Amino acid sequence: MKPSKFSVWLNLLWMFLKVNILSPSGPASIGLLYKEAVGKIMTEAQFVEAVGFSNVLPGSEALKLAMFVGFAAGGIPGVFTALLGAILPPTVMMLIVASVLQQFQHANWLDGFVAGLSPAVAALIIVVAWELFRASTRKKIDRRVVLIAVLSAVAFWFEVPSPLVLLGAGILGVFIYGRRSYG
Amino acid sequence: MDILLKLFLLFLKVNLLSTSGPASVGLLYHEVVVGKLVTESQFVQAVGLSSVLPGSDALQLAMYIGYAIGGISGGLVALAASILPPTLIILGVTMILHRVRREAWVGNFVEGLAPAISVLMLFTAWKIFQKGGATGWQGWAIGIVSLIAMSLKVPERIVVVIAALVGVFFLS
Numbered sequence: 001m002k003p004s005k006f007s008v009w010l011n012l013l014w015m016f017l018k019v020n021i022l023s024p025s026g027p028a029s030i031g032l033l034y035k036e037a038v039g040k041i042m043t044e045a046q047f048v049e050a051v052g053f054s055n056v057l058p059g060s061e062a063l064k065l066a067m068f069v070g071f072a073a074g075g076i077p078g079v080f081t082a083l084l085g086a087i088l089p090p091t092v093m094m095l096i097v098a099s100v101l102q103q104f105q106h107a108n109w110l111d112g113f114v115a116g117l118s119p120a121v122a123a124l125i126i127v128v129a130w131e132l133f134r135a136s137t138r139k140k141i142d143r144r145v146v147l148i149a150v151l152s153a154v155a156f157w158f159e160v161p162s163p164l165v166l167l168g169a170g171i172l173g174v175f176i177y178g179r180r181s182y183g
Numbered sequence: 184m185d186i187l188l189k190l191f192l193l194f195l196k197v198n199l200l201s202t203s204g205p206a207s208v209g210l211l212y213h214e215v216v217v218g219k220l221v222t223e224s225q226f227v228q229a230v231g232l233s234s235v236l237p238g239s240d241a242l243q244l245a246m247y248i249g250y251a252i253g254g255i256s257g258g259l260v261a262l263a264a265s266i267l268p269p270t271l272i273i274l275g276v277t278m279i280l281h282r283v284r285r286e287a288w289v290g291n292f293v294e295g296l297a298p299a300i301s302v303l304m305l306f307t308a309w310k311i312f313q314k315g316g317a318t319g320w321q322g323w324a325i326g327i328v329s330l331i332a333m334s335l336k337v338p339e340r341i342v343v344v345i346a347a348l349v350g351v352f353f354l355s
Contacts (some may be wrong), residue, residue, distance in 0.1 A: 020238040053276065058293065059198050059269025060241035067273040076274070083270065090238025091262055094246040097232055098258070102251065105225075109351050114224045116350015117231040119326030120343045122312035124234055125208055127333045129304035132206055132297055145298045152299035156306050162213040166200045166299050173295015 008074050009081045016066055016085025033065065042072040062086060144176050186253050187260045194245055194264035201300060207241055209303035211248070212310070221251050223314045230311075231347060235340040241265055325349060 019032050030051060038047050050068035054061050063086055070082025104110050133149070148169050155165045193214050201207035208230055216226050229251070233243035242265055249261025312326060325346050332342045 022237060057269065057272050057276065058200065058296075059272060060239055060265060062239040062241070063266065063269045064273055067270065071273075079270075079274065083266070086239065087242060087262070087266065090236065090243050091246045091258075093236050093238065094233065094243040095250065095255070095258055097236065098247045098250040099255075101228060101232075110224075112350040112352070112354040113347050114227050114350065115322070115354040116325060117343065117347045118227050118311055118314075119322045120329040120346030121227050121230045121234075122308040123326050123329035123333060124230070124339055124343065125304050125308040125311070126330060127339070128206065128208075129301040129308070132304070133301035148295055149298040149302050152302045156303060162210050162303055163196055163200060165303070166210065166296055169299030170200075170292040170296045173293070174291045177291035177294055 005074065005077075009077060012070055012073050012078055012081045013085045016070075016082050017089060020062075020086050020089040030065065033069065037069050037072075041069060046072055147176070148172060187256060190249055190253060190257055190260050191264045194249070194261045195268060198241070198265050198268045200296065206300050206304070207244065209300060209307040211244060212307045213303075215248055215252075221248060223311070225251050227311060231343050235343050321354060 015036050019036060022032060034047060038044050042050075047069075050065055050072075053068065054064040057064055063083065066082040066086040067079045070078040070080070072078070074081060101110070133145075151172075152165050152169050155168070156162065197207050197210050197214065200210055212226060215221050216223055221229075226248070229244050229247035232247065233240045236243055242262060245261040245265040246258045250258035253260065312322065329342050329346055333339055
């Protein structure tokens with residue numbers, strides 16, 4: 001017997017609630033999602049393609065991946081079901097934490113909290129930046145990647161507004177990466 | 184300009200120019216801290232907490248920053264603006280997926296974006312470190328130990344929680 005559409009959506013919602021409660025971030029959710037989705041909802045090849053697309057398109061990674069899986073499972077309504085499941089847990093939690101912390105903005109312990117947090121957050125940003133840089137160079141350090149990195153460093157140094165620099169880097173990418181076949 | 188509209192446009196822009204939550208930190212910092220919408224301290228809390236709590240970092244950042252600026256409605260507006268670009272793009276892609284395979288220029292745009300985002304993040308990391316509070320030897324110690332721990336694959340949220348606890352007990 002073919003499962004009803006309603007139960008497909010319900011399963012989808014439950015799956016994404018679960019994945020988003022158990023994993024700390026977009027990239028980390030890929031492994032968990034793989035176990036839940038591959039073989040049941042989509043083939044491995046479809047999943048790999050979805051991950052590839054999520055990395056290539058702008059916007060939050062986790063959301064894009066969720067929507068691809070949702071589409072494979074239940075079409076356009078599946079997209080919105082997956083989206084809902086992916087949005088609810090992180091934002092509800094954050095809303096609670098944010099509203100509590102706003103009450104303590106002038107507490108002493110919060111100063112210490114932030115003082116300890118800052119260096120760790122800076123370290124976290126460096127680590128993520130390095131991973132991003134490495135991922136963009138694929139196997140070897142490419143001359144074009146270095147060119148974009150150096151040009152943007154100079155631009156940031158002279159305090160060119162960052163959206164402009166990013167936009168410029170993207171447009172530069174369109175030109176210098178030129179004709180290249182995608183797998 | 185109405186603050187909610189400003190928030191909406193801001194998060195729309197940030198989400199069109201970055202590919203994931205952590206990658207948006209650099210740009211977001213310039214928009215909200217340099218633009219004096221939130222304090223340095225609030226921004227550090229937002230980044231730290233979003234890396235600790237489960238679920239998408241990008242949405243949590245949006246929620247926290249939006250809430251700090253405009254209460255619950257601010258949080259919801261920031262959230263909507265973060266969800267909109269990827270949703271529209273995915274709907275577009277899934278609908279034309281059967282005909283158009285990979286749009287090479289979109290891939291190239293994002294590929295060009297990546298090194299610039301990395302550089303921006305390094306600048307941001309330095310600013311957060313400088314202004315975040317502990318800049319004496321304690322700050323350097325926490326920063327360097329965190330960096331080593333993360334490069335040794337200690338889960339990031341554990342490192343962040345420990346650093347914050349060290350702060351609460353020894354730096355306040």
